[in-house]
Amino acid sequence: MKVTILGKYGPYPPAGGSCSGYLLEGENTKILLDCGNGVFNRLQKHIPHESLDAVVISHLHWDHVADLFIFRYAVERSLVLGKRKRPLEVYTLTEPWEVYSFLPFLDAVEIKPLNRYGDIRLGEFKLTFLPTVHSKPCCAVKVEKEGKTMVYSGDTEYFEGLIDFVGSSHLFLCEANFLARDLNLNRSNHLASFQAAQIAREGGVKSLKLTHLHPENPVEEVLSEALEEFSRAELAEENEVIIL
Ligand SMILES: [Zn+2]
Incomplete structure (x- = not known):
């Protein structure tokens, strides 16, 4: 599978940056994991938006x-122009309702509510979900695909269940919004x-x-604190392409 990092910041980007978005490409299927601010622009640097499946x-x-x-x-316009044959499938949790209820738009999107502990198949990809510990319902x-595994943490606090879930994955895209001192401030x-x-x-x-780096945190400190625990830790880079 091909993984492209479209955005690596949260909860807001610095100048020129984007929030969470990760493009997954197989031979026949293209999926976007998260679609934060700045991601639609970035997506189009890599693929025509009409080719995205879900x-x-x-x-x-x-x-x-x-x-x-x-x-x-853009999806609605593409359907009118005949550039897209089907609505964009959107897999999502249903809470908070005030955001979820705004997702439908004409015939552009087909909303698919997610089971937090379930799995789904999208083309050649199998996706499995795990609820995380966050202020709103969230899934890792x-x-x-073909023996290769990638795990995306979503947003979360530390919890032991995530260790089992990441298993021996080939790529772990993990949020690192805090430095150690943020935890000391009880964040x-x-x-x-x-x-x-x-x-x-x-x-x-x-x-x-x-990834999901806070724009106010110096990246050298983010990386050095991680390297003390895991020697293969790296900072995600926007527009970086990873082949698994
Ligand atoms: Zn976030």
């Missing part, structure tokens, strides 16, 4: 879903980079990319 949303916070609302306009996503809802690295080490992952 969007899978980890949770309905704006830094993960904002650009879906304008993506719908495991993607498998919650996110992982510090050293915790992401601990989960990667204990799970036995092959490679770790730190």
Whole structure:
């Protein structure tokens, strides 16, 4: 599978950056994991937006879903122009209702409510979900294709269940919104980079990319705190392409 990092910031980007968005491409299927602000623009640098089959949303916070609302306009136009034959499938949790209820738009999107503990097949990909610990319902996503596995953490605090879930995946895209000092200030809802690295080490992952970075946190500190726990930790880079 081919993984392209479209955006790596949360809960807002710095100048020129984008929030969460990860493009997965197989031979016949293209999926977007999360569609935060700035991601629709970035997506089109890599593929025609009409070729995207489905969007899978980890949770309905704006830094993960904002650009879906304008993506719908492009889908609706593509259907009228005959460039797209089917609506865009959107897999998502149904809470919070006030965001979920805004997702439909004419015939542009086909909403598919997610079972938090379930799995789905999208073309040649198998996706499995695990609820995380966050202020709103959120899922981590495991993607498998032909013996290769990628796990995306979504947004989460530390919890042991994530170690089993990441297993020995080939790529772990893990949020690292905090530094250690943020935890010392009793901030919650996110992982510090050293915790992401601990989960990667204990799970036995092959490679770790730190993502969902806070634009105010110096990246050198984010990386150095992670490297103390896991020597293969790396910072995600926007527009980076990873082949598994
Ligand atoms: Zn977020």
